[in-house]
Amino acid sequence: MTDRFFSIHAQGFVRVAAATPHASAGDVAANVRGIIDLAGRGHAEAVDLIVYPELCVSSYAIDDLHLQDALLDAVEAGLGRIVEASLGLKPVLLVGAPLRRNGRLYNVAVAIAGGRVLGVVPKSYLPNYREYYEKRWFAPGAGCTGLDIVVAGQSAPFGTDLIFAAEDVPDFVFHAEICEDYWAPIPPSSRGALAGALILCNLSASNIVVGKERERDLYGASQSARAAAAYVYSASGSGESTTDLAWDGQAMIHELGHQLARSARFDPQPGLTIADIDVARLRQARMRFGTFNDCARAEGDPETAFRRIGFAHRPDFADVGLRREVARFPFVPADPARLDEDCYEAFNIQVAGLAKRIEATRARTLVIGVSGGLDSTHALIVAAKACDRLGRSRDTILGYTMPGFATGDETKANAWALMNALGVTGVEIDIRPAANQMLADLGHPFASGQPVYDVTFENVQAGLRTDYLFRLANDRAGFVIGTGDLSELALGWCTYGVGDQMSHYAVNAGVPKTLIQFLIRWSVKTGQFDAETDRVLEAILGTEISPELVPADASGAIQSTQSRIGPYELHDFFLHYTVRHGLTPTKIAFLAWHAWRDAAAGLWPIGFPEADRNAYDLETIRRWLEEFLRRFFQTSQFKRSAIPNGPKVSAGGSLSPRGDWRAPSDGVASPWLEQLRSM
Numbered sequence: 001m002t003d004r005f006f007s008i009h010a011q012g013f014v015r016v017a018a019a020t021p022h023a024s025a026g027d028v029a030a031n032v033r034g035i036i037d038l039a040g041r042g043h044a045e046a047v048d049l050i051v052y053p054e055l056c057v058s059s060y061a062i063d064d065l066h067l068q069d070a071l072l073d074a075v076e077a078g079l080g081r082i083v084e085a086s087l088g089l090k091p092v093l094l095v096g097a098p099l100r101r102n103g104r105l106y107n108v109a110v111a112i113a114g115g116r117v118l119g120v121v122p123k124s125y126l127p128n129y130r131e132y133y134e135k136r137w138f139a140p141g142a143g144c145t146g147l148d149i150v151v152a153g154q155s156a157p158f159g160t161d162l163i164f165a166a167e168d169v170p171d172f173v174f175h176a177e178i179c180e181d182y183w184a185p186i187p188p189s190s191r192g193a194l195a196g197a198l199i200l201c202n203l204s205a206s207n208i209v210v211g212k213e214r215e216r217d218l219y220g221a222s223q224s225a226r227a228a229a230a231y232v233y234s235a236s237g238s239g240e241s242t243t244d245l246a247w248d249g250q251a252m253i254h255e256l257g258h259q260l261a262r263s264a265r266f267d268p269q270p271g272l273t274i275a276d277i278d279v280a281r282l283r284q285a286r287m288r289f290g291t292f293n294d295c296a297r298a299e300g301d302p303e304t305a306f307r308r309i310g311f312a313h314r315p316d317f318a319d320v321g322l323r324r325e326v327a328r329f330p331f332v333p334a335d336p337a338r339l340d341e342d343c344y345e346a347f348n349i350q351v352a353g354l355a356k357r358i359e360a361t362r363a364r365t366l367v368i369g370v371s372g373g374l375d376s377t378h379a380l381i382v383a384a385k386a387c388d389r390l391g392r393s394r395d396t397i398l399g400y401t402m403p404g405f406a407t408g409d410e411t412k413a414n415a416w417a418l419m420n421a422l423g424v425t426g427v428e429i430d431i432r433p434a435a436n437q438m439l440a441d442l443g444h445p446f447a448s449g450q451p452v453y454d455v456t457f458e459n460v461q462a463g464l465r466t467d468y469l470f471r472l473a474n475d476r477a478g479f480v481i482g483t484g485d486l487s488e489l490a491l492g493w494c495t496y497g498v499g500d501q502m503s504h505y506a507v508n509a510g511v512p513k514t515l516i517q518f519l520i521r522w523s524v525k526t527g528q529f530d531a532e533t534d535r536v537l538e539a540i541l542g543t544e545i546s547p548e549l550v551p552a553d554a555s556g557a558i559q560s561t562q563s564r565i566g567p568y569e570l571h572d573f574f575l576h577y578t579v580r581h582g583l584t585p586t587k588i589a590f591l592a593w594h595a596w597r598d599a600a601a602g603l604w605p606i607g608f609p610e611a612d613r614n615a616y617d618l619e620t621i622r623r624w625l626e627e628f629l630r631r632f633f634q635t636s637q638f639k640r641s642a643i644p645n646g647p648k649v650s651a652g653g654s655l656s657p658r659g660d661w662r663a664p665s666d667g668v669a670s671p672w673l674e675q676l677r678s679m
Contacts, residue, residue, distance in 0.1 A: 005679045006319035011590045012280025014172045015323060016199060016232050017047045017091070017272040018251035019056075020263055023239035026062040026071060032078035034270055035095055039082075042091040042272055046320035048172065048313065050091045050272070051201045053236040054123075054179045055107060057082075057097040060205035061241040066098050066105065066137040075099070079110060079117075080152040087115035092164070092311070094176055096203040101149050101158065104139035109176040109203050110151060111164055111309070117156040119309045120149050123178035124160055124188050131207065131245060134180075145305070160188055161306045163197045166313040171279035173308075174199040179206055182219055182233075193227035194296040195306040198282045200227060206235040207245035208265075216250055217259065225257030228285045228292050230277040238268040253277070256285060260324055276323045284582050325602065326595040329569065330576035331515045331650055334603035343522035346515060346649050347382070350507050353647030354386040354481070357505045365478030367469050370399040370419060370426075372411030376483040377418060377540050378516050379507050381523060381533075383481055384422045397424040398476060402431045402468065404461040406551045414540050421533040431464045438464070451551075458549040462495040466502060473504065482506035482644060487513035487568050489643065489655045490575045491628065492636020493561065501639050506646035510654045512575065513568040517541060521607055565631070566624035570596070570616065574628045579653040579661060585625060585676035592621045626676060633669035641665045 004010040019042070021034035035052060042050045054060055058075050065071050075097050086093060092113040099108050099120065107126070111118040122141025126134040141160050149158035166172035175192030182189075182202050189200040200223065206216065216233065224231040230253065237249020251263035251273040260275035286292050296302060333339045358366070366383050370376050380399060387394050399419040403412055419426035438460050440447040446457055469480045482503025488494050489509060494501040508516065520541055524534045562568060573592055577583045583591075595602070599615040640655045640663075653660040 003319075004317050005586060005590065007315075007317040008276055008320060008322060009169055009315040010317055011587050012171065012278060013276040013322070014048045014169065014199065014279050015046055015274065015276050015320070016049045016051070016230070016253060017042050017045070017274045018232050018234035018253060018261075018263065019050050019052045020234060020237045020249040020251050020267070020271050020273070021052065021056060022268070022270045023053070023056065023236055023247070024059050025239075025241040026059045026065050028058060028071065028074040028078050031057055031059060032081055035082055035093075036085045038270060038272060039085065039089050039091060039093055043089045045272065045274060046318070047091045047272070047274060048169070049174060049199065049201075049232070050093050051232045051234045052093070052095045052203060053234050054096040054203045054205040055098060056095055056203070056236070059240060060236050061207075061243065061245060063133070064137070072098060072100055072105070076152070083112050083115060083117060083152045083154070086112050092118070092174075092313070094201055094203060096178065098138070099149065099151065101147075105137060106141055106144075107134065107138045107178060108141075109178055109201070111162075111176065113311050113313075116311070117151045117154045118164055118311055119157040119162045119307075120151060121160060121162055121176045121178075122158070123181060125180045125184050127180045127183075132180075146307075157307055157309060159307070162309055163192055163195055163306050164309045164311065165196075167310045169313050169315055171198055171283050172313065173197050173279075174201055176201045176203065178202065179204040182216075182223070187223060189223060189229075189231075190227060191299065191302045192306070193229050194292075194299055195302040196308070197229070198279045199230045199232060199277060200224070202231070202233045204233060204235040205240070205247075206250070208248035208250070213248065213250055213265065217252060220252050220254040221257050221259065224254040228256065228289055229282060230255045230279070234273075238266075256282070274323050278324075280587070281581050281583065288582070322594045326591050328595045328602065329514050329572070329605060330580075331512045331572060331652055332518050332605045334605050336606040339518065339605055340522065340526075343519050344526075346511060347385075347519055347523065347528075349647050349649050350382045350511070351385045351389060354382055354505060354507050355389050357479070357645070358386060358390060358392075361479055361504075363478045364396065365473075365476045366397045366481055367473040367476065367478045368397065368399055368481040369465055369469055369483065370401050370415045371483075372401075372413070372415035372418070372540060373543070374513070374516050374520065374540065375485050375488075375508055376415075377537065378511070378520055379481055379483040380418065380422065380424070381520070381529065381537075382507055384424065385528065394423045395425045397422075398472065398478065399424045399426050400429055400469065400472065401426070402429045402465045404431050404435060404465075404549065406549055411543060414536060414543070417536045418533070418540070421530070421536050429468055431461060431468070434464050435460050453550040459495050459499060461549050462500055463498045466495070466499050469503075470498075479504035482646065483508055485509070485511050485513050485516055486650075486655060487572055487575065489640055490636075491565055491571060491631045492639050493565060494639060496639050496642075501643065503644050506644045509643060509646035509656070510649035512572045512650065512652075514572045515650070518605065518607075525607075566627050567614065567616075569614070570621065570624050571628050574625055575632070576652045578628075578632065579655070580651075585629060585672050586679040589618070589621055589625055589676065589679060592616070592625070593618050596621065622676065622679070626673060629672045629676065630669050633663075633667055633672055637663050637667060638665035
């Protein structure tokens with residue numbers, strides 16, 4: 001493992017901060033001291049970019065004082081002190097100030113790094129309504145391009161056509177806009193994003209009125225989502241003049257529509273709101289989101305109209321931790337309200353998909369194998385709800401329990417209890433006689449009494465179950481409901497063809513294993529069924545995940561899927577970041593380590609059992625990630641290339657070759673395995 005593995009810069013992150021300094025009513029010297037003090041704190045916190053509020057050098061709410069040369073001279077001198085102080089500081093500073101140029105006064109953002117003024121961006125849109133009167137003092141910046149300005153004795157680019165890019169940190173590219181620009185129908189940051197900026201910054205004053213906090217948050221989330229970017233917002237706080245207005249110091253950081261961090265509002269103490277932006281992920285998102293690039297082309301390729309200002313950031317690639325929450329379960333929100341909403345949507349997507357297939361086929365029956373495990377349980381309750389929705393009797397669902405050589409008494413009892421509670425037609429077919437005959441016909445050692453439990457032994461049972469189901473569907477004028485889930489498809493943990501890989505409609509194929517558990521819990525919590533059904537569902541949730549194809553060992557331990565292929569909670573984590581985001585294996589390992597290394601840290605989904613709250617060290621993560629990569633990229637694509645129909649459920653993606661994932665069945669895993677081994 002290299003030292004760089006633990007560095008956020010090596011893993012494609014940039015640390016940003018939205019600053020909330022203590023303001024004043026025009027005390028420039030005090031404002032400059034506060035700006036420099038927060039810059040020093042940002043340096044100590046290994047921040048790469050600090051975004052300050054609008055006009056923070058002069059103060060915002062000072063009205064006609066902005067037109068006084070004494071104050072403007074003080075601002076320019078103060079900027080000189082900030083530039084000088086930046087010589088020994090790591091962060092790039094984006095500070096707000098009023099600056100004179102060619103007989104006009106502009107409300108600007110000044111980008112400063114390493115003793116250099118990188119550029120000056122004027123505010124495009126000046127509010128002049130209700131409490132705002134900015135056109136009294138400032139000239140609009142819209143249309144100012146290709147110009148220069150002298151600041152702190154340095155000539156620097158001036159205009160709305162600037163984006164800033166680190167020359168030695170990939171994807172550290174940012175754009176600045178100011179307050180009202182945020183509220184414009186087409187914010188300047190939209191063109192900045194189309195020109196290549198991944199971090200969009202807003203230096204704002206923005207007085208507070210009731211409800212405005214929600215509006216700002218909505219805009220930050222929306223702009224970061226639409227522009228496939230991060231959005232860093234800082235508004236003026238304590239100390240600004242309250243002659244007619246008040247200030248709350250709202251600071252927010254959004255990425256792809258999600259809020260990563262926010263300030264404590266109305267806090268009299270200056271502070272930094274810090275988060276690590278996944279700029280590599282943002283670049284990946286734009287590569288996948290063709291509409292973004294089509295829009296850039298339709299808008300005349302803004303990158304050709306922008307000046308790209310380069311700077312040397314000189315990262316040291318130290319381990320500075322990770323300042324962002326990494327969810328253990330990417331498919332399962334930890335927030336209770338979001339989890340409830342996601343479960344409602346996922347369950348109803350499945351029900352709606354199956355109901356449509358029932359109507360389209362005009363099937364008289366639905367045929368499903370019921371093992372007493374999680375997947376078949378969930379498929380069965382989805383089928384029951386689909387029948388309810390269509391006004392069909394549940395006894396048209398034909399549930400078959402098919403005990404084999406290792407079927408446990410508990411799972412078999414649960415299967416029967418569930419079918420009885422739901423009122424479906426339950427039937428038992430013992431597959432052991434047919435399996436013995438087939439194994440004998442094959443000349444398999446088990447047929448002569450030898451305890452050989454190889455893949456043939458397992459798949460004879462799995463194949464017979466599916467074979468029975470298909471022939472039963474023929475005989476009963478029905479179709480087979482698949483029970484296999486997204487996680488099993490990712491790992492190839494299913495028997496191809498005449499096996500659990502095949503069905504007439506794969507209702508669970510878009511649902512990962514970790515989410516299925518919560519969907520079952522949600523159906524209990526929200527009263528989708530009666531009390532007896534809920535009791536059985538809770539019992540099933542407590543059973544070991546097992547294919548039950550191999551008899552228990554001498555100690556009585558049953559066959560365990562997760563001890564053989566690894567924990568599904570890790571594999572679902574790997575799956576999300578591989579399919580949805582296309583991240584490198586080393587970065588996936590880095591994120592998994594931060595998410596799973598400490599069971600006591602971070603949030604767990606509501607209702608997750610205390611006894612099941614696991615932690616994994618880096619070596620364990622790497623071991624199972626290697627297993628995932630080998631299975632996903634090399635050994636199991638042929639199974640996904642031939643999967644039956646089924647609804648996409650999660651935005652994390654599906655593995656249908658007709659949907660999110662297209663890959664060669666004879667591909668290799670070597671590029672991913674080699675990259676992982678380089679960590």
